Amino acid sequence: MRLAKYLMAAAGAVLLAMPAHADGELFLYNWSNYTPPELLRKFEEETGIKVTLDVYDSNETLLAKLQAGAAGYDVIVPSSYMVKIMIDEGLLEKIDAGQMENGSKMMAPHDTPDFDPKREYSAPYMWGTTGFSYDSERVPGGELPESWSAVFEPIDELKGQIFMLNDEVEVYNSAAYYAGVPKCTEDPAEAQKILDILTAQKPFVAAYNSDGTIERMASGEVIAHQQWNGAAHRTKEQRPSVVYVYPKEGITFWNDNFAVPKGAPNLENAKIFINWMMKPENIAQASNFTGYMNAIKGSTDHMDESLKNDPAVAMPEEYADRLRPAEDCSDAARELRNRVWTRLKS
Structure with missing residues (x-):
C-alpha cells in the first residue's frame, strides 16, 4: 500500500465544552487524494493541533490494518457498510456525533443511516x-x-x-x-x-x-x-x-464517514476535528476539492458552481x-x- 504522509496544521471550530485552542496532534487515516491540504492547514491554524495524514486505497485495507492491531490512528474514513462491520467487531469508539455542536447540521437521511442510526460511532464526510x-x-x-x-x-x-x-x-x-x-x-x-x-x-x-x-x-x-x-x-x-x-x-x-478507532491516542482531538469538519464552510471546502457532495446543511452556499452543474456530481x-x-x-x-x-x- 502506498503510504503518503503530510505533516500539517489542524483544527477550527470546537465542541461547546472544549477550549477554543487545543494542543497536541491528530493522526488521520483517509483515502488517497481525499483530503484538501489547505483545509488541514486551516484546521491547525485555528486550533494548534498538528495533523499527520496517512492514506489507504480500500475499505478492506483499512479493516485489515485495524484487525491486525494497528494503533496510533485517531480518525479514519470508512464507507457505510464498513462502519457497520467495525461497530460489530468493537473496533470503534463511541463519539455521539449527533450531540456535537455541529451535529444538528447533518441532513436527512444521513443523520440516521441504517449502519449507525443514532450516529453514535460516525459522522458523514462525502457521498x-x-x-x-x-x-x-x-x-x-x-x-x-x-x-x-x-x-x-x-x-x-x-x-x-x-x-x-x-x-x-x-x-x-x-x-x-x-x-x-x-x-x-x-x-x-x-x-x-x-x-x-x-x-x-x-x-x-x-x-x-x-x-x-x-x-x-x-x-x-x-x-x-x-x-x-x-x-x-x-x-x-x-x-x-x-x-x-x-x-x-x-x-x-455510497457514503464515507468519519469514525474513531478503539483506543485512539488523541480521542478529544479527534472529536474536535470531526465537529470542525461538520461546519458548513469547512466541509464545503472538502467538497470543492474532492468533487463529491456532502451531507451538511448550508454547505452549498460555499461550494463551487461547477459542482452543481456537473451531472457526474x-x-x-x-x-x-x-x-x-x-x-x-x-x-x-x-x-x-x-x-x-x-x-x-x-
Whole structure:
C-alpha cells in the first residue's frame, strides 16, 4: 500500500465544552487524494493541533490494518457498510456525533443511516457513486453505451486501455450488476458468473489501481476507467471530453464517514476535528476539492458552481432508479466475494 504522509496544521471550530485552542496532534487515516491540504492547514491554524495524514486505497485495507492491531490512528474514513462491520467487531469508539455542536447540521437521511442510526460511532464526510468514465474523443463515434458492457465486453480499441479500481467490493459489485445477480449472493454458481465476466475482461485491463485515477485519465494514459463520480468531476476539469456513466444495470451509491478507532491516542482531538469538519464552510471546502457532495446543511452556499452543474456530481433525476445502495453482506457472501477476487488477481 502506498503510504503518503503530510505533516500539517489542524483544527477550527470546537465542541461547546472544549477550549477554543487545543494542543497536541491528530493522526488521520483517509483515502488517497481525499483530503484538501489547505483545509488541514486551516484546521491547525485555528486550533494548534498538528495533523499527520496517512492514506489507504480500500475499505478492506483499512479493516485489515485495524484487525491486525494497528494503533496510533485517531480518525479514519470508512464507507457505510464498513462502519457497520467495525461497530460489530468493537473496533470503534463511541463519539455521539449527533450531540456535537455541529451535529444538528447533518441532513436527512444521513443523520440516521441504517449502519449507525443514532450516529453514535460516525459522522458523514462525502457521498457519491461508483461508475466509469471514458474519453469521448478517443472512442469510435465519440460515445459508449450507458452500460457496464462498455468495460466488461469492450470494443477492440479499448484493449489495454481500461483501468479498474483495485477494490474488491467495487469491482465485484459492478460485475454483479452486469451479471444480473445479487452482489451479496451466497450462491457459488452466481459468484462463478461474476468471475467469468471479470476473467473475460482481464485481457483488456491495463491494471487494477485505485490511486491516480484522475491523473491517469486526465493525461490520456487510458481511455476508460472505473471511477468514483467526484474523481470523474476533477478529471473533466482537466480533460472536458471525459464522460461519466451511470450504467443502466445499476451503480453503487455510497457514503464515507468519519469514525474513531478503539483506543485512539488523541480521542478529544479527534472529536474536535470531526465537529470542525461538520461546519458548513469547512466541509464545503472538502467538497470543492474532492468533487463529491456532502451531507451538511448550508454547505452549498460555499461550494463551487461547477459542482452543481456537473451531472457526474448532481445526478440527473432520470438515473435515480439505477442507484444501488451499499450493502453489508453476510460472512458467507463476503467469503465468496473474496475467493472470486483472489482467483481474479492470481
